[in-house]
Amino acid sequence: xxxxxxxxxxxxxxxxxxxxxxxxxxxxxxxxxxxxxxxxxxxxxxxxxxxxxxxxxxxxxxxxxxxxxxxxxxxxxxxxxxx
Amino acid sequence: xxxxxxxxxxxxxxxxxxxxxxxxxxxxxxxxxxxxxxxxxxxxxxxxxxxxxxxxxxxxxxxxxxxxxxxxxxxxxxxxxxxxxxxxxxxxxxxxxxxxxxxxxxxxxxxxxxxxxxxxxxxxxxxxxxxxxxxxxx
Numbered sequence: 182x183x184x185x186x187x188x189x190x191x192x193x194x195x196x197x198x199x200x201x202x203x204x205x206x207x208x209x210x211x212x213x214x215x216x217x218x219x220x221x222x223x224x225x226x227x228x229x230x231x232x233x234x235x236x237x238x239x240x241x242x243x244x245x246x247x248x249x250x251x252x253x254x255x256x257x258x259x260x261x262x263x264x
Numbered sequence: 265x266x267x268x269x270x271x272x273x274x275x276x277x278x279x280x281x282x283x284x285x286x287x288x289x290x291x292x293x294x295x296x297x298x299x300x301x302x303x304x305x306x307x308x309x310x311x312x313x314x315x316x317x318x319x320x321x322x323x324x325x326x327x328x329x330x331x332x333x334x335x336x337x338x339x340x341x342x343x344x345x346x347x348x349x350x351x352x353x354x355x356x357x358x359x360x361x362x363x364x365x366x367x368x369x370x371x372x373x374x375x376x377x378x379x380x381x382x383x384x385x386x387x388x389x390x391x392x393x394x395x396x397x398x399x400x401x402x
Contacts, residue, residue, distance in 0.1 A: 190314050190386035191397035235384070238319035254316055256384050257397070 182207055184247065186218065187254035192232070196224045205247070211236075212243040218255070231258045265339045266328035270317045270385070272347040275354045284339040284361035291368040294359035295376050301351045303398075306391040313346045313355060316384040320344065327378045335371035337362040342375060344385055355387075 185202050193199050205217055211234045219226050233256040234241050267283050277296055284292055299311050324342040331340050341359040349355055358375050362368035388397050
């Protein structure tokens with residue numbers, strides 16, 4: 182299935198685009214999606230450490246299966262701040 | 265009352281205070297996150313904030329709803345700024361009103377920590393001679 186994944190901040194800058202399109206097998210999990218992106222996008226190789234995946238604007242666990250109709254986004258570590 | 269927004273416009277604390285004020289509440293607490301002129305020994309020139317706006321507003325809304333469930337408060341404002349921010353500009357405002365102060369202090373602190381940890385908002389620090397997206401360590 183064909184999917185589109187939104188990128189933000191450091192990942193958007195590294196990839197040089199705010200959306201990547203790719204083809205993945207049906208039944209792909211969040212964890213597998215991250216490995217596929219790493220292997221297919223040279224610019225993002227090694228850049229997904231600490232990155233979370235949002236599905237339809239909610240944080241998803243690594244074993245969640247993605248669907249073709251999902252809105253997908255990679256969420257790099259957020260800005261945080263010392264307490 | 266829960267009011268959330270992700271905005272490129274200047275955040276005005278007084279407007280947040282106005283929103284949370286109500287006759288049954290005797291305590292108002294607010295937190296303003298402000299752009300600092302230094303980080304890790306570097307002289308910061310300005311910051312650029314980027315958000316995943318739709319998701320960030322949902323996250324703020326959920327944090328507000330949880331605050332109203334977990335503490336004895338009824339009004340909370342959660343705002344975050346995006347775009348180019350100069351030193352001393354306000355990047356986020358959390359404001360809470362409650363019948364009594366203890367709940368207001370606790371709910372405000374808890375909401376600030378949750379926004380920092382969960383809201384999909386990123387900052388890029390620009391200093392003399394470079395720039396960098398800053399992760400959780402800062």
